[in-house]
Amino acid sequence: MTLILKVDSSNPDKGAIAKAAQIIRSGGLVAFPTETVYGLGANALDGAAVKKIYEAKGRPSDNPMIVHIADKKALAQIAEVTPSAEKLAGVFWPGPLTIVLKKKKIVPKETTGGLDTVAVRMPDHLVALALISEADVPIAAPSANLSGKPSPTKAAHVIEDFNGKIDCIIDGGSSRIGLESTVLDLTSEIPTILRPGFITPEDVRDVLGSVAIHPGATGKVDEGNAKSPGMKYRHYAPKAKMILFEGEKEKVLARIAKEAKAQKSAGVLLFDDIPGISKKIKILVGGNTSNNIETQCRIYDALREFDTRGVDLILAQGIAPEGFGLAIMNRLRRAAGYSIVNV
Ligand code: AMP
Ligand code: MG
Numbered sequence: 001m002t003l004i005l006k007v008d009s010s011n012p013d014k015g016a017i018a019k020a021a022q023i024i025r026s027g028g029l030v031a032f033p034t035e036t037v038y039g040l041g042a043n044a045l046d047g048a049a050v051k052k053i054y055e056a057k058g059r060p061s062d063n064p065m066i067v068h069i070a071d072k073k074a075l076a077q078i079a080e081v082t083p084s085a086e087k088l089a090g091v092f093w094p095g096p097l098t099i100v101l102k103k104k105k106i107v108p109k110e111t112t113g114g115l116d117t118v119a120v121r122m123p124d125h126l127v128a129l130a131l132i133s134e135a136d137v138p139i140a141a142p143s144a145n146l147s148g149k150p151s152p153t154k155a156a157h158v159i160e161d162f163n164g165k166i167d168c169i170i171d172g173g174s175s176r177i178g179l180e181s182t183v184l185d186l187t188s189e190i191p192t193i194l195r196p197g198f199i200t201p202e203d204v205r206d207v208l209g210s211v212a213i214h215p216g217a218t219g220k221v222d223e224g225n226a227k228s229p230g231m232k233y234r235h236y237a238p239k240a241k242m243i244l245f246e247g248e249k250e251k252v253l254a255r256i257a258k259e260a261k262a263q264k265s266a267g268v269l270l271f272d273d274i275p276g277i278s279k280k281i282k283i284l285v286g287g288n289t290s291n292n293i294e295t296q297c298r299i300y301d302a303l304r305e306f307d308t309r310g311v312d313l314i315l316a317q318g319i320a321p322e323g324f325g326l327a328i329m330n331r332l333r334r335a336a337g338y339s340i341v342n343v
Contacts, residue, residue: 039141064113246318
């Protein structure tokens with residue numbers, strides 16, 4: 001039985017949070033909303049509890065979790081804090097930036113996938129913060145989806161994957177950003193972005209003065225060059241085959257329009273509307289134009305929606321991999337399994 005608790009994200013009910021926190025404290029699993037995506041949480045300091053996350057998700061045991069805290073001061077409890085970490089936390093927390101630091105002993109190996117580093121962030125979501133505070137332990141949480149599937153951005157997605165399989169799901173509405181956090185490694189000589197997200201390389205550079213981007217952020221990664229174990233796994237994928245069209249916007253849109261006409265049953269994922277394509281097959285993500293994706297991204301919702309509709313091919317519009325677009329293209333390329341057509 002999965003307890004489903006619906007809460008108001010701007011004023012979460014104390015009784016509901018107390019129930020969920022008690023589940024965390026007693027070693028259970030609770031899915032909860034954050035501003036990026038929904039997380040599947042367990043007590044980060046309890047290896048046996050964290051192990052249940054891997055089992056529920058079908059996640060490879062060497063793929064570490066992000067540890068969520070509700071207070072900047074809690075960072076020192078689990079990681080070796082550096083001046084850069086302090087600066088970043090001061091500017092971006094609570095928010096969608098995860099930092100990787102040397103871990104302290106208190107963090108079990110299950111949480112870090114056997115690594116001696118730990119990834120930490122403080123989410124910008126009242127429900128997540130209330131849950132962590134009330135549980136009074138850091139919460140390890142990867143995205144609350146079955147391994148390999150698109151990340152969940154609303155409770156219905158979590159219910160689809162985990163109803164009956166975990167102890168509790170907190171429904172706090174849609175995730176505001178809709179894409180996982182930026183993961184920044186602070187243990188390398190130059191701070192390195194392992195996974196792009198809403199906080200851009202430019203944002204990090206403005207604070208630290210320098211930043212590198214791991215090649216996996218834009219291209220394919222294998223065993224050899226994966227710095228973060230999560231990078232080497234197939235990810236974010238819908239059931240349908242997906243082709244991503246990249247290049248100059250007008251050309252990309254013209255090509256998709258042509259392909260959609262030829263492949264009548266394909267789904268079409270767009271940032272810029274193509275009026276000639278029927279609403280029945282197209283889904284617009286991230287607003288109405290690719291010039292305007294500054295605040296949210298609905299690609300995961302769209303990928304799941306296409307699966308629900310049963311389409312077997314998705315034609316997707318690529319956008320410029322700049323700013324937040326870098327993160328969006330990282331996910332789309334991986335979701336497409338690198339089936340990319342350069343127009
Ligand atoms: P998820 O929360 O499911 O989006 O996955 C967490 C991401 O953070 C994965 O890509 C992990 O590989 C990455 N991550 C977590 N801990 C570490 C770490 N200690 N070093 C490098 N990457 C990490
Ligand atoms: Mg994930």
